Structure formats: C-alpha cells, structure tokens
Amino acid sequence: MAVERIMERYTSRVREVTLGATAEQGGTRSHTITVGGDSTLPFLHFEGEVPHRPVLALEVNDVPPAWHQLLLEHYRDVLDDPGAWAAKAVRQFGADLVCLRLVGADPDGENRSPEECAQVVRRVLEAVKVPLIVIGCGDADKDNEVMPAVAEAGAGENLLLGIATQENYKTLTAACMVHKHNIIAQSPIDINICKQLNILISEMNMPLDRIVIDPTLGALGYGIEYTYSIMERIRLGALGGDSMLAMPVIVNVGYEAWRAKEANVPESEFPRWGDQPTRAVLWEAMTGAHGLQAGAHIVILRNPDALRLLRRHIEQLMVPNRA
C-alpha cells in the first residue's frame, strides 16, 4: 500500500541574520556567519529549506570563572587571558564563534569599568577572526553602562550583543542601532513576552533582521520539554507569517547544563548516576541536541567535548532527507 506523504506548506520563513563583518564590510573578521532562513521545522529538509547549518559558540569569560574543575581543565592555561582563551576555543576546539561574557563587570565581583570591558572586547577581536558574541554581566544597571562602551569598541564588527530583556532593552537596543550590531532578546520561556520584546525593540526602529531570540532554554531535566514547546511555537509562528517571531534563536546551553545537579555531582554521591565526567559532557551535549531539535540556530557551549559531539550530530542532521 502506498503511503501518502503529507507535507505542510508554510507561507513564510525564519529571517536570516548575519554576524561579523569582513574588511570590505568595515570590520576585521575573516568571514561572516549567517543563521536562520529556515522554511520548515528543524531539519525537515523534505518539506522546506534549512539553508544554514546551526553554529556552535564556546563561552569565554573575562575573569577566571568559578566553573567545575572538569571544565576549567580545558582552559587552565588561558583563564587569565580572554584573548588566548578565545583563540584556543576557535583554533583548538573548533568553535564557530566566541561568546564573550563580561562577568568581570559585576558590581558584586570585580566591578570592572566600561573602558576595561571595552578593552577586553578589543583584545578578543584581535585574538580571533570569527564573529563575536558579547554578553554583559547580568546586572541591568551596570550592563547599561558597559554595553554601550562595548558596542563602540566593536563598531564595524557587526557583533551580537546581549542580553536585552523586557525590563531592560532600551539602552542596549540604542547602542546596537548606533554602532550597527545585532541584539539578543531574551524572554523567560514565554512566547508572549518573547514576541512583545521583539515588538518593543523593533518599535525603537531596530531592523528585524538584527534580532536573535533567546527563549531561555531549560536544561535537560529542568523543564526542557516546556522550552521545546515554546521554541516549536516560535518556529511555527515564524513559518506562519508572524514577523515578530521570525528571528533566529540562540540557546545558552553550557550555562544551563552546568546549573544542573546532574552535571556536577560526583559518582561517589550518586553511584547509580555513573561516571561524572562522561555524564557532564552528555548532559551538555544532550541539552544542546534538544535545543537544535527545537529550532536553535546558535548554541553556546562550555565543554569542548560537548561541542565535538554536537558538531558530529549537526553533520548528520544536515544530511538531506528530501523525498
């Protein structure tokens, strides 16, 4: 019996966003990276186009982070030098891009000045030639001082800057508009706030093709199913013509996966959970794989071993499965 192949026809597609700028575009990157453009659900090549493979970023901090030993081992030689750290992430571990997190700006931590932060960004831009993501320390007021300086320091480089939230998006949006960067719009696993934030940012006249959605991924075991349903609705919205949801999606997998007890506790504490190093890698990789299945275009990781696993996974997912 012949099986009828039911295919969906979508009217729209996810918008493309390009990160980085080459010399002729006014920047210093060796190449640009374009994400998005999908005209179907993730990896359903037989139904529509998935023109760009998802990209993987490794996280770099401006100060040595309080990460798990297992992670720190990979970066021990470069923890004091974000430029060297970024270079290692790209050259040794094969990251498509670098996500620089300016933890040092935190007023409860080192409380670095905007100029110091801008200096770090310059350093990293010199050290690597891939497009750059820069994320603030998370303190809204401080980020509103730091990020404009970062945007200025990176002028011409077409950075991806974050993180804009519904409560705090105006300063960052303005900085991105003035210096022509892209913006990460983050919502707390809530499609309505996600859409509303995109509207608010676009109402400041930010072009829609310079916004990337961070839907706030839950890690494996921590609400990952709920994130999936939100991300699926975002994609369906985009495919159905909702221009305020038709942005590429970024997910912060390293950060979320390592917040989970399952990635951190030693085997001695939960013998039945098995070897912790293996488990931690898998926890991060599986969280990332889930993000891809749900529609992520940029995945931020911490563990180079997780990156390696995901890289192979993406290759398989991108094999055409057209009818």
Add this chain to the structure above:
Amino acid sequence: MAVERIMERYTSRVREVTLGATAEQGGTRSHTITVGGDSTLPFLHFEGEVPHRPVLALEVNDVPPAWHQLLLEHYRDVLDDPGAWAAKAVRQFGADLVCLRLVGADPDGENRSPEECAQVVRRVLEAVKVPLIVIGCGDADKDNEVMPAVAEAGAGENLLLGIATQENYKTLTAACMVHKHNIIAQSPIDINICKQLNILISEMNMPLDRIVIDPTLGALGYGIEYTYSIMERIRLGALGGDSMLAMPVIVNVGYEAWRAKEANVPESEFPRWGDQPTRAVLWEAMTGAHGLQAGAHIVILRNPDALRLLRRHIEQLMVPNRA
C-alpha cells in the same frame, strides 16, 4: 404507537390591558374590558392560558363616511349622529366596544375644531356604556391638536386613543399619561419599528400596560401572510420575555378589508368572483379571522354581518382544547 405531545414552555405572557372605567373607578362605563394575558400562541389552550376572549369593535365615524353602499345601509339612520351610531353598533349589532374615528377633524375635509371633536366624544360616551376607542383623522398636526382635547374630554374613562407612530407619538403619549388613557402604537408591518415605538413611548414614562400594538394588518390578498409572520414574532417575543413586545394587539380589519378591490367590485365586473355582498362580508370576516389566528386581541370591524360571523368563530376558538 403513542404520539408524544410536544409542548412549548414559555417564560412570559402578553401583558393585560384594561379599557374603560366604571363609576367606582372614576368613569361612567358599565363595565371594563380586559385583553391580553395570553401565555401561549393564539388559542393553544393545551399549552397555556388564553384568559380573555378577543373583543370586537365596530367603527363609528363623526361625519358620514364615503363607504360602500352595502356598509352604509346598515347605518343609514344614524350616519349623522355618532352617538346613535355607537348605540346601534352596541345594542343592535352587539359590538363589544366602539371605535370612534374622528374623520371630521381632517383639514382637507370638514376641519372640525378640537372642541367640536371633544364634543363628539362626550356625545358617544353618553350614548354607550361600553369602553371606547377614539382614533384621530390621520393628519399628524391636526391630531396633535385634537387628541389632547379628546383625552381631556374623556378624562377618567380610561379610553384607548390612537394613533401613535414613530414619527408622531409624543403629544398623544403625553395626553394619555396626563388623563390616564391607553394608547395605540402603530408600526408599518415592521417588528423592529413596532418594538422601537413601544420603547419610545415607554421612555416617556407611559406604563407598559397601557400600550396596545397596531401592527398594521394587511387585508386578505394584500400581504396578509407577511402580517401574520410579524404578528407571530410579536407574540413569540412576548412569550419569550421581550417586555417591549408584550402588549395586546389591535387590528383595523374593517378599514383594511374595504380597501381591497375584492370587497368592492360588483359581480358584473368580475363574474367569476361571485355575489359582491356575500364576498364583501367574507372578505372582512376572513381578514378578521386571520387577525385572530395571528394573535389580535381587539378587532375593529365595519360590517355587522362580519362581526356576527367572527363572534361565532371566536366562541369556537375559545373552546378549551387542553390535553
């Protein structure tokens, strides 16, 4: 096989309106007449109550009318005296009430003064002791002069005065309110205007139980089916709880039936239509019977022979048909 008897249950009923006032009520009538109160469609005694039998009025004019010979024959001896005419209508022909039409007020006719008209009303009130209906000449401006005088002349008698229309209802309503009469609210075979007019009248603070609906009956052969559907909807509205449609209904059958060619043309002109006198009586009686079936509570007639036929018909319709 047992047949299931499906019965409707209505939540409301037609409002009762009482016409006339006895001495102890401040008037001079020998009795009052109450119409309405139905809690079902016309004559479905098995479904609800039909507490009052419909009543029949005969039309009396204040000046000799240009009626068909056949009609005039019945009234030849009283045409010049509305009081005597009314008395004949009641005593000889058995009318339940008299409908005095003040044709003489017409500015294009005798153009009688309000006081002259009031005088006629007084004369008729003296001549008969049944409740009285008084209708103006049809000229809106003139009726607005005449009817207040009539209302004053009939103060205490709880008359039924007409005709209020959507374009001209305020003066008559005010007169009815001041002198405590009932009002006829006429609409042109249009349930929406019918309802709207009742609303307008009631917004002047006229009590709803002093309004009688004249839906403008079409004669047999002249849109009678359409009138039926409007009257049916009025009744269904009343039974369904629409207080602005829950008024008793009056129909002007004599006037309408005699406007029809079928009542008037001699047999010589249309031999196949048969004997004109018989035909004219039947035309009026059938139009009246239709009005009753459609839900009329007061039927105004001209021909005493038609009245006699309808009287017998009503007796049969009022035989209980409860299960």
Add this chain to the structure above:
Amino acid sequence: MILVGERINGMFRDIRRAIRDKDPGPVQHWAKRQEEAGADYLDVNVGPAAEDPVEAMKWLVQVVQEVTEVPLCLDSTNYDAIEAGLRLCKKAAIINSVPADRPKIERVFPMAKEYGAKVIGLTMDRKGIPKDAEARTALAMEIVAAADEFGFPIEDLFIDPLVLPVNVAQDHGPEVLETIRQVKNLASPPPKTIIGLSNVSQKAVHRSLVDRTFVAMAMAAGLDAAILNLDDDALLDTIATARILLNQDVYADSYLKVFRSRRR
C-alpha cells in the same frame, strides 16, 4: 444570556477586607450595583484568605440578601460553606461548582436536589484541565450522566468548559469554543453552558476588548451564561448586540438602552 455578577469575591481587596472586618458596606454596594447593571445572579465567593469559610459564606449570603432579591451563585470549593449558604438562600441558588470527580459529584448533586439549586459542572477532573475539546466534552458527559443518575434536571446543569488566560494558554481558546458547541449536543434538553469570562483576559492588556470579543464568539457557539464584570458597559453592549445578531432579542434602534434597563 444569564449574567452572573463576579464582583462579590474575596479575591477583590475590598471584599476581602469587608469579610475580615464584618463590614457590609462594600458587599452591599456591589450587590446593588450589579443588580442595577442587570445581574441575573450574584456570584458570592469568600476568597482563599477567609479564615472560616463557612461563617464567611453565611455572613456574605445574609448581608447580600439584606439589600437585593437577586438570587445567588455560591462559589466555593468548600462544600460545607456552600451548604451553609444554601440553607440561608431565599431563592434557588447556583452551586459553583463541581468537577468530574466522583466523591465531589456524590456530595454536590444530592445537596443541589435538597435545596433546589442549580449546579455548575467543570470540565476538569483530578488530573486537571484537558486541552482539547473532545476531552473537555468527555468530562462534561460524565457530569451530565451523573446528573441523570441522581435525577437532577439537566436544564438546571451548567457546564463550564474553563476559560484560561489568553496570554498564557492561548491554545485553549478555540477548544473552549468548540466545547461549548459540543456540549449543546450532549443531551436533549442540553445542559446549559457558562464561562468565567474575565479569566480570558487575566493579566492581558485591553481586558475589556478581549472579554467582549470572546463573549461574542462564545455566544455564537451557544453560550447560555457568563460570570462577568457587569461594570463594563462596552461588554454589556456587545452582549446586547450579540443577542440581536443571534435573533434572541428583536432589534429596535434602542436595543442597547433596553438591554441595560431590562431589570429596572
């Protein structure tokens, strides 16, 4: 449309305080005000904060009945509170509500029969509120069957398909509308349908617009009753207009005014 005023509810601060301080003022204010706006029933809910729900319900019922004869809709998950209220009700009340949960069904229907009360049945069970219309209707069917079993008249049963806020559970909206449509086919005569309208706009902007748009849609699907904000004139105008468009009231140019003043 049967309109149930939502305002006498301990969720509102003034009513919560009134219950705490035994101050009849705010309660009677809203009782009168909702009556004037045309309430067919007044919902009475002691709120989650009431210390003694039974006493609070008794007090509310008494205080409300001092100023109005509009019948009540006793709204509580505490059936002792409801029963205490029913004992005091001068007119046949509505019990709000019972889910498709057997022990609660067994408590509610006999009580409703004893006091001649109507009942609101919720399309939810112990597992919660299902999303799709079929599952909601199946739960409604369970309640209809239970009513039948207890000899409770189906015309006195209101099925509430449970409206959820549009800004967090948008996909429930069409399912609720479809449930209303399906429930009208469950029995002959069918049960009535009712919704807690204001839920749909909870924490949304343009609350009145959302409420009145949804009520028109629900009325088109066959809605019989709603618990709602009678202080919202635009909402009442929409209901009046929907009734006209559904041919439930006869159109007249003054239909809005007539609808507003129908209780006076």
Add this chain to the structure above:
Amino acid sequence: MILVGERINGMFRDIRRAIRDKDPGPVQHWAKRQEEAGADYLDVNVGPAAEDPVEAMKWLVQVVQEVTEVPLCLDSTNYDAIEAGLRLCKKAAIINSVPADRPKIERVFPMAKEYGAKVIGLTMDRKGIPKDAEARTALAMEIVAAADEFGFPIEDLFIDPLVLPVNVAQDHGPEVLETIRQVKNLASPPPKTIIGLSNVSQKAVHRSLVDRTFVAMAMAAGLDAAILNLDDDALLDTIATARILLNQDVYADSYLKVFRSRRR
C-alpha cells in the same frame, strides 16, 4: 483574515462622482488609505449608476493600480466589465461574484482560470437568497461542485453566505453563521468563506458595534475573509483580538499595534 477594503464603490457618492468626472483623486485617496489600514485586497465596484460599466471598471482598475500594488477584487454583475478589469490587473484578482446559476457559472469559472483569478460564489440562485443554513449550504455545494468540474482550485473559491441587514432580516444572522460553519466541511481542502460585513448593520444604529460583534461571531464560526470598512479602528481591533483568541496570532501586549501595522 483576508481583509478586503469596501470603499472604492460607486455606491459612495465621492466615488460615483469621481467615475463620472474621471477624477482619480477620491479613488486614489481611498486606495492608499485602505492599503495603509492593512487591506489585502481592494474591492472595486463601479456602482449601479455608471453609464458604461466596462469603461468605468477599466478606468478604476488603472487609476487604483497607479498608486498601489494591493490586488483587486472586481465587483460587478456585469461580467464584461469584470473581464475588462481582469485584463488590466497586474496581480491575481478576485471575481466578485457568481451565484449558483448555471449560465453565470459557465461564464465565470473559465474566465477565472484564464486570468488566474479567485472567485466569490454567492449562496443564492435565480430564486433569491434562501433563509436557512441548509439551503444556503446546498447552493454553496453546487458552486463547489461546479468549481471542481471546471478544474478550478477549491482553495481559490470564496463562499459568501450573504449577510442581510439585522434590522430587516434578523433571522438570517444565525443562518449565515451556521452556513460558514457548514461550508468549511464541504470539501477538503474546504473553500474559503467571505462576507460583506457592512451589510449586517445597514440602516441600523451603532453600526460599528454591530459590525464588530458580528465579525467576531463569524470568525468563531470559521470566517476567512471579509469585505469591510477599514476606516473603522474598533473593528480592526476586534479582528486582531479574535485572531488572538482563536490562536491564529501569538499574543503579545502590543498585538493591536502589530496588527494595525502589519502591512507597513
């Protein structure tokens, strides 16, 4: 919802004069204005008074297309006028309309195929507009069958169940809503449904209220398109809200603004 702007119609005095005087001003004013309000199509009707409907239609189509790229809905009972208009249309148009009347069907569907136009089919025949939903749906079925026979894609067929003024034909309202519901079951894929919304409030008071209440009800029944007054902001807000409540657009606090600006 596919929104068709109703304003370029010789029934309106300014357009009638514009056609008579060959003055493009009012026509182009309304073309731009309706485009800005979010029109997906612009209805173009020369009106009953046009001396030469064919020439008038050609002129209207040309004049409108000078200022906007919004596709057109050619509205006439004169099929020569429609064909003359189709020849000039730069984008696929809608033919408004064909009744369930064989000679007209035989004229319209081949013409629609030739010009790649969509078609509005009316649920009426030579005998007029039936009252009840079943008879309306039966006429819709005839048109669907005809479309099929002529190899016309059902997705490009709009069924218009013919809304009548509420103040003279109130009993048609619920039948129209039921027809919309039934038509969606006539084929797979089903034909689309469309109404001439402003008809419902013709000569009624509170026109905007009546229009927007009815459109919400019709959307709940499955309406796909409407020919309407795009100058009515409250109406557009209701449509935006109904789309949210039907889960057709994702809710965001700014949804009204987004809906209004979706074409800009």
